[in-house]
Amino acid sequence: MKLSINGQVSEVDVEDDTPLLWVLREQLGLTGTKYGCGIAMCGACTVHIDGVAQRSCVLPISAVSETQKITTIEGLGVQQFHPVQDAWAEIDVAQCGFCQPGMIMAVSSLLAQDPNPTDEQIQSEITNICRCGTYPRVLEGVKLAAQRMASNQKAGGSNEQV
């Protein structure tokens, strides 16, 4: 079975019901995508499929086709940090950090679709669980990243990712 991950085509041989999460982690060694619950509740396993955030722990590999472009945290900012990662570094959002790859993938997807979300939109869209309680800085980080992306655009730059 062929998959397009972070701009490369990989071939894996697993049972059809294996969730994408475990293909990434155990077949391809991409352990940045985390297991938190296995029932799509916590969001630690969030990846992008064709640019849209999806929870990979309940997505069987049989439902993913080679034409779909999968991006994991390892592929988000390859040459340079994504503005969301930059914002996260700047204001020290992470505590233990375990949920943050999923959080960052969810936020970068949100901002790709809505470059200027309101607090209410952020609160309803970002439902990832963080037990350290980084939520106030997550909120601040989303807004900082949104500002950065807006000024990048103005300067003629691009926020396009892999």
Added chain:
Amino acid sequence: MNKSETNAHSEGAINLTRRGFLKGSGAAAGAFVFGFSVPFSQSALAQSNSPEVNAWVVVQPDETVLIRIARQEMGQGSLTGLAQLVAEELECDWDKVDFDLVKPGQNRERDNAWGSQFTAGSTAIRGSHEYLRQGGASARMMLTEAAALQWQVSASECRVSEGVITHEPSGRTTTYGAVAKAANDIEPPKTESIILKDPKNWRIAGKDKARLDTLDKLDGSLVYGVDFSMPGMLVAVPKACPVHGGKLKSFDAEKVKNMPGVKQVVRVDDETVAVVADTFWRAQKALKALPIEWDEGDNAKVSSESIAKKLREGLTADTSFVGNQAGDAKDALANAEQVIEADYSYPYQNHAQMETLAATVRWRKNGCEMWGPTQVPGAALAALAEAAELPQDVCEIHTMRIGGSFGRRAATDYIRQATLIAKQIPDTPIKLMWTREEDMLQGRFHPVTQCRLRAAMDDEGNVQALHMRISGQSIMAYAMPQAMGDNGDPVAYQGLDPEGDMALGYSFPNLLVDHAMHNPHIRPGFWRGVNLNQNALYLESFIDELAHAAGQDPLAFRRKLMANHPKHLAVLEAAAKGIGWDTKPPEGIYRGIAQVKGFGSYVAAAAEVSVTDGEVKMHRIVAATDPGHVINPQQVEAQVAGSFVYGLSPLLYSEATVKDGRIEQQNFNTYRVMTLKDMPKVEVITMPSGGFWGGVGEPTIAVAAPAVLNAIFAATGKRIRNIPLKNTDLTVS
């Protein structure tokens, strides 16, 4: 930020943590003491030519200052704070600081050179600040001495700033990196000769510094225990009897042995079976298909209701342990004109740390190693060695940064399991991984308690007596029975103690705080905030009840009781001022306050909430903390805000209930926790008054819930005495 910088940092950090660093043991750094082929030996050997200055400090020729961290980092940020303390006295360039994690076997090998590695009870900073600063100062003195020796001048003529040593009379300069090797041979100064800086003059400690351990958390490159892998490694997924104390009767391995990837099904101990496979996914799938018979025993009859009934009996039981008393509260209550009484309860809570339990263990007949996280490296090494049936000398734990822990990994159960499995499959690295469901069922739960509070009050609203009867489970009786004392469980009275780190902040002419112990079979553990959480909820809600009964403002009412407790009062006043207690709140918004002392710090919170159609909305919480000293203000702020998520999740949603002897909630769909949408705006006031050292990871958890509950009472007139709120109808009838 340039990506290559990030990689340089993160790879550097990983390599650094992988380096061996034995001094004077005759072993080359990197080739660890018993010569195991650790998978990192290549990178370790490549960097083995930087001798340490002392146990805490290594300076590399490129001026990178490597500070050794002995306490565990699980998100709380103390790794950075600890490095700040060393760097402050070392007088190095903070921008060149990196860190290295100390392993418990190394600590043991060097006669505990790094002190306690235990990381719980908000102790990391407050339990090690002095010797860390001395370690930094000692290294500075040795480096200076080495330079002076090279110049043939007196060290007293030399000055140090940002890692540059200057001989003032001649103007000659050199750097730490240039003299580090020579400093290694300098005799360390005697502790008595080390004069530490006045905190007033700090320039690294006490300042906002970015965390040292952030970047590799943002690109997925940080390897947590669950991410670790080694060549030839297999994955084991365990299942223990869902009724704690029950036994594993039998299992039918034949039914699953031909499933993909399955290697073996093993009996781990009396109560646990595990499937060993090539991957987690395959192992857990086979485990689900494995027919297992349990002997659940009598505990299978226990339910939350049966536990609550026992605890209710404890509220009036004749015998109890006494935690704090003054005067004769029982007599005063018996003769009082007006007695106010209320019963409260707090349910079981699961840690629900994001990283489920995992550890990789390789057992060989001549030694046993573990790669994975723990909060208690010393105890973990002992548990590893005991399960391995090998001496500690030939065992080691390669500690890792932790994906949240909150007390869960103060227990070593998962380490024991991993070792018992690895011992049955010698020479093969076994990564034990728990499912979320196992993590929820086999937690070490925040204990369950009830509390009856009775107060005698005179006509003028003065409290003449208070009796606080706690009924319920003891953590220590299960986890550390050797620590039980004349007062029973010494930590049962956190926040209610007569004095010390957990001292009560009120004076009552007659006081009795006692504990009727009942220990259900559900295994308890240390959960962030421990017993301070429910004790503060009970007392701070009840004080609010008394204030309303007396017809007095809750802040003014507390002031009268706190005259002898100025530091407690100072944080309460600060939180009240921050919320605008003396001003009228916006339409529909109501306020509540609470205070407590815990883990050495004085804390208070003031909350603003609204209740609309029974829905509580927490708008804003102001927290005030006096921890004595603050090492990294922006991280203290992060801890306080984060602690509210831990304290308010149980208020709103979280509870672990018992049915047929087992915990009912097995995942986040039923064990619900706060998300971003629930988060109030948090304003953090940090007001260190000096002269003592308190913790900040835990104490503010305890004031969040009572401040909100008191605000809900102000909004609705309903006094909530049992949480979570999801079980209570708050619609105004």
